[in-house]
Amino acid sequence: MTTTSDTRNDLRTPPRTQQRGVVGAVSNYVDERTSISGFIKLMARKVFPDHWSFMLGEVALWCFVIILLSGTFLTFFFQASMAEVEYDGSYVPLKGLEMSAAMASTLDISFDVRGGLLMRQIHHWAALLFIATIMLHMARVFFTGAFRKPRELNWVIGFLLWILAMGEGFTGYSLPDDLLSGNGLRIIDGLIKGIPVVGTWTSYLLFGGEFPGTQIIGRLYTLHILLLPAVIVALIGLHMVFLIVHKHTQFAGPGKTNDNVVGYPILPVYGAKMAGTFFLVFGVIVAIAGLFTINPIWNYGPYDPSPVSAGTQPDWYIGFADGALRLVPPGWEFVLFDTYTVSMNILAPIIAITLWIVAVMFYPFIEGWITGDKREHHLADRPRNVPTRTALGAAGIVYYGAMFVAASSDLIATHFQMSMENVIWALQFVFIVGPFIAYFITKRICIALQKKDREMALHGYESGRIVRLPGGEFVEVHQPLDEYERWRLVSFNDYKPLMIRPNARGQISPFERVRAVLSRWFFEDRIAPVTRGELEASHGAHGHREGANEPDLHQSELATAGQGVGAPPHTKP
């Protein structure tokens, strides 16, 4: 009985924490209702590795926060309505003109709300940077192989975030209902109409009747401020949960292994850096927004289906789609059974873009299948050490880049004094052939860099010091690496291609054959890391030269005896 009453007593008056004063009281209050102390114990000393490229995802997150903050301000003034009103605001060359309430309220935000134009420009510049940092972050994850097991699913989540961010961008770009975005919507309408079977009806339902209708701005607004942000916030949360579960990758280096994380704890150092990053990113964006105009809708005027401006382009992140439409040669359209029109001049770009996007989304699974690698990877690759992946990435960038650049073909033509026809023809060539050239060149560069690393690991830096030997011979003294420097150059894995092996019934399926061929292609032309044996052998070979100047090499010379030379660099499997 006494024990029971003791327990009750404990429940009534829990032990006091040592922290006293207001802070102690508040934290006690919160913890007794939320168990937050357990969360803090779990999270607050988690270690994060330091590298500038690891900050890109975080910058994207802060851009999103800035977009939410500035966007909320804008919603207080914006009217997502296509009802016609007469503009009576401060911008003289539009006064008295009939326009939609959306356009008029955007003009009022710009000219008649103090700080309104600043907020619009913060919102828009932050959106451009949001997607730019997302893509740079994706490139970092791709080229360092940080998408490998166990992070494949998080790559897919990040990919979805990128797509949703572009959706946010496009819906937001359309909201002011100005001439530029109206023509952008018209292109989207044309694209949708070109989709076989369902296109006409999809466009009809989306616009609530014929283009442009009176519905689209309100609908895009709901997507822009409700549905898409909600999904993005949910996915960012999931992205972060996985980040905590997996812990961040790190680059190989002394003391850094696949089984640990080396860096700074969230509290205090990393927390300070994170908070600082938020303020820095916010500050940079506000400074840009205060100094540089973006989307001057007062120049474009209200949407009217008849006019159009030279240089009608989407925001940069949709540029690749616009460019893909420009790259189509004439005549890609045919009629099926004399009844149905198939617009390949619309479908071909859609297919080209879809292929690229699907390849990006599934790349972790594709590479995992080709390599057959089932292990967990927490060490980021140096791009040069996986030449095939790096080369594939470069090819993908050129493929995307050709479409992207094509979207500004008219401005390239005027600014570099070329004809737009030649610009398009050149970009059509780059689009088809460029990826192969980029693949080949990048792979050679990677292998050359690996060879240079090998040389350096074996012989050290070129010190630039020329020494004349007693025999009259001139040699350059090589400065050997210390063990930490050397480790950076040799800490990577050499992989063997997959072997074709019969299955349980003793057969080799064609599927496995393809896989083996792909695996050989992926791992061909590889360079093995330097081994101790090789280092010693190399010192043994010219020990009589370097040893004379570098006393610490004598030791390795002695150790050479009896050691076989390590695996020489592979050039073909």
Next chain:
Amino acid sequence: MANDGSGSDIVRADSSHGADASPGTAVIAADAFENPGLPPHRERVTDLDPKADRRHERVVSLLFYLSIVFSVAAIAAYFAIPIVENDPWSVRLNTLFLGLSIAGALLSIGVGTVHWGKALMDNAERVEMRHQTRGTEETRARSVEIFQEADKESGFSRRSLLRNSLIGALVAAPLPAIFLFRDLAPRDNDPAAMLAHTAWKEGVRLARDPSGTPIRAADVTLGSVFHVIPEGLEESEHYLEEKAKAAVLLMRLKPEDLNVSPGRETWNYDGIVAYSKICTHVGCPVALYEQQTHHLLCPCHQSQFDIKQEAAVIFGPAKRPLPQLPISVDSEGYLVAQSDFHEPVGPSYWERRGDYDV
């Protein structure tokens, strides 16, 4: 263990890594280098020199004070540089000073915080161990067990009638939502049929955009171009929708420059031709007319149409020529349409038939 080989599929280079090496084999030489471990910690100036420590502390606090000054300046700018009606300069100055002072406040906090973190906080690198992402064997076994118990207790596998009818119900439940979306657009309309017609019909005068005043044939001199809408369009219930289909370009060429195909001989009036302004690719206004080459250019995707050859495509992604509007002159000398376009204008769509191409 060197490199990133914590898993199982790793062989030593000197072991038999032939046929029995599993897929995805990483090869590690027997005499691979060992990880030398963390390099010795390097002390910062602020760790070694108390004076430097205090100096950096002062710099950081100064930055924070500077941020306060900027914030106050932003509020001051808000009042000191108000927006004056009809004065773009005031908007510019308001944006500039608000922007720069807010940016200054934010950047000062950012620089200060990061500098504090880098120079003054303890910077010893920490090492945290990772764990395999998969659960331990025990956890996994227990979770499988839980599912089995739950299955047994609920009868989810055993009661297949219950389970299958539930799945059926769940599949059917979202279906009504699909139908609810039908009313996104008005009922009783066939979009494909609407796309096939415009506001042009016999006798409708060609009028200037946007004033809506009619155009006489004599107004259209050689080398000029008129942006045209049907007269009376502004009375239309669906002004923008009709304008989006009916916009027309009117040009005059020398009659001998026009290559008129059979059946279209009467569609132009003394060298005056009218073509739809809506691109047959994705629908931008094809408004750029070059009066010497007689080419029309679409500024969106650079499709080019040759007016001498009945607006045939000569460059760019479009396939079909721009539809021609047959025109003539009424008794008062005004240009009028003979009929609607003989084919749908604008981008292609699935239901657009092939027999329009006259």
Next chain:
Amino acid sequence: MPSPQRMPSSRRPSRRRGRRSPLATVVLLALGLVFTGSSYALFTATSAGDAATAASQESIDHGQKLFAANCATCHGMNLEGTEAGPTLLGVGAASVDFQVGTGRMPLANTGPQAPEKPVMFTEEDIQAMADYVASVSPGPGIPEEEYLQTTGDATRGAELFRINCAMCHNVAGAGGALTQGKYAPALHGTSPKHIYEAMTTGPQNMPVFNDANLTPEDKRDIITALKYQEEAPSPGGYELGSLGPVAEGLFAWVFGLGAIVALTVWITARSN
């Protein structure tokens, strides 16, 4: 030849300002009848304006000499044109004033189109050549001062500019690309007179906007809108060339992302 029946433009004029009055139909009918008679004169430049001032014979003679020395090689001694240059019969004084006054003529070398260059002649020389060309065969004259003022209706001018001009010259007058290396030039810094003359004469591949298409008042409104845009400061700050999303995207990548990457490098760099 302005059409008096034209109404002030707005996006939907008659919605707001009431239906056309019955009188307008009568006026329209009357004018129609008058003009039907004159519609035989289709190929003549019907909108040829009167020369602003009567040219003195002295000026015409001076212009003829200058023409013979500088222009006749391509345009022919009697303005009839050669293989190297088009005929100048009927182009009027406005065309000469525009082409020579903006430095486009005399041509320095052949290219897709004649670019704007430093002007080669004095005001009087240009006037003299214009007088001479106009004296041989009439054409659009140099515009009157009243239509070159920036006191028109900027709203109307901006709307007319968007419909008639922006597809080539860009809504902000920043210029744009045409086919085969040709381009529509940027309009900033172009004088009202030259803008007007370009509209009336349609230099090179630019279409002609005669007075029946855009009345002198319309042209004045367009000039008013352009000059407002040019003289009023950009409300949002530097304009990045007014080239639209391409310039903005380029700026975001180079300077925005550049600044942010530089900051991340600083944030993660080891402190000394």
